[in-house]
Amino acid sequence: MSHFDSGPTLVMGARGSIGTFVLNALREQGLSVRASARKPQPGQFPTDIEVFAADLGDPASLHSAFASMRQVFLYAHHGSPHGVIAAARAAGVDKIVLMSSGSVIHPTSAGNTITEEHRAIENAFAAASGLTVVPVRPLVLATNALNWAWPIKAGNTVALYKPDALTAPIHESDVAAVAVAALTENTSPQVSGLLTGPVRLSQRDQVAAIAAATGKDITVTELSRHEASAQFSRFMPADEAEAVLQFLDDADAGNSPATDTVTQVTGRPATGFDIWAADHAADF
Numbered sequence: 001m002s003h004f005d006s007g008p009t010l011v012m013g014a015r016g017s018i019g020t021f022v023l024n025a026l027r028e029q030g031l032s033v034r035a036s037a038r039k040p041q042p043g044q045f046p047t048d049i050e051v052f053a054a055d056l057g058d059p060a061s062l063h064s065a066f067a068s069m070r071q072v073f074l075y076a077h078h079g080s081p082h083g084v085i086a087a088a089r090a091a092g093v094d095k096i097v098l099m100s101s102g103s104v105i106h107p108t109s110a111g112n113t114i115t116e117e118h119r120a121i122e123n124a125f126a127a128a129s130g131l132t133v134v135p136v137r138p139l140v141l142a143t144n145a146l147n148w149a150w151p152i153k154a155g156n157t158v159a160l161y162k163p164d165a166l167t168a169p170i171h172e173s174d175v176a177a178v179a180v181a182a183l184t185e186n187t188s189p190q191v192s193g194l195l196t197g198p199v200r201l202s203q204r205d206q207v208a209a210i211a212a213a214t215g216k217d218i219t220v221t222e223l224s225r226h227e228a229s230a231q232f233s234r235f236m237p238a239d240e241a242e243a244v245l246q247f248l249d250d251a252d253a254g255n256s257p258a259t260d261t262v263t264q265v266t267g268r269p270a271t272g273f274d275i276w277a278a279d280h281a282a283d284f
């Protein structure tokens with residue numbers, strides 16, 4: 001696939017799991033890139049690129065990072081995008097590739113708190129005149145399974161809500177490949193289509209794939225909704241915990257699809273969960 005250089009690109013959140021792949025892919029194509037994190041530390045980034053401290057929640061911190069950039073990859077961040085939009089305009093940025101969520105275009109996710117937060121951010125960016133904004137919309141990230149790393153390490157048991165709910169988790173490298181297409185190709189509407197992994201599989205089968213990749217014998221137990229709510233609420237605000245439960249209820253009702261958007265955008269199949277598990281075996 002041929003690529004053209006659409007100008008210098010800032011990758012914000014360049015240490016994030018998707019952002020890391022975006023940065024590396026742009027560098028591998030020999031394109032002009034710059035990286036940012038809220039608190040970059042020495043040794044975190046390649047030495048041959050510029051690195052900036054930049055926080056989407058602090059528009060004043062964006063000016064240096066945005067200066068002379070034509071494009072910015074950034075994560076949908078809870079808070080007002082207006083300062084970000086103003087900083088992008090002031091710097092002459094042409095395009096923002098916005099790491100958003102497929103739930104925004106997935107009908108049965110409407111009303112969910114996490115969905116509506118992403119929708120509000122997308123809408124604010126979409127209303128910004130003079131900027132091309134391209135949302136990237138994965139529905140379920142395979143990296144959610146990293147939440148099971150601690151119980152697997154601790155005792156080879158995972159307690160799941162709706163263990164037989166089917167989803168098609170997407171590898172972070174595939175999300176990044178679509179974001180890179182949005183940054184380097186003449187964009188088709190497909191880059192903002194619903195992004196998923198290649199096939200649906202249950203949470204139980206995801207655990208089995210992790211067991212196969214790690215050689216561990218992992219047991220699954222089932223949580224009631226009440227138990228799962230209590231467990232999730234230890235790690236996130238109550239409304240987000242409820243939103244995660246709603247995503248799982250929706251998946252359990254058969255509503256979480258597999259799409260071929262990754263193939264349409266990249267020309268190759270999406271990566272299977274077995275490969276994801278092998279890539280992350282050391283995390284478990």
Ligand SMILES: NC(=O)c1ccc[n+]([C@@H]2O[C@H](COP(=O)([O-])OP(=O)(O)OC[C@H]3O[C@@H](n4cnc5c(N)ncnc54)[C@H](OP(=O)(O)O)[C@@H]3O)[C@@H](O)[C@H]2O)c1
Pocket residue numbers: 012013014015016017018019036037038039054055056057075076077099100101102103137138139140141142143144172
């Ligand atoms: N979980 C799912 O199934 C799912 C589904 C659909 C969409 N999503 C979206 O995907 C995202 C997760 O992507 P990921 O796995 O790549 O996340 P990740 O590894 O947690 O990385 C998130 C990145 O966001 C950056 N960030 C956070 N707050 C910021 C701020 N105020 N200013 C600038 N940068 C900031 C962080 O940069 P620093 O280095 O500065 O910390 C970090 O690099 C979710 O937040 C959600 O929006 C998730």
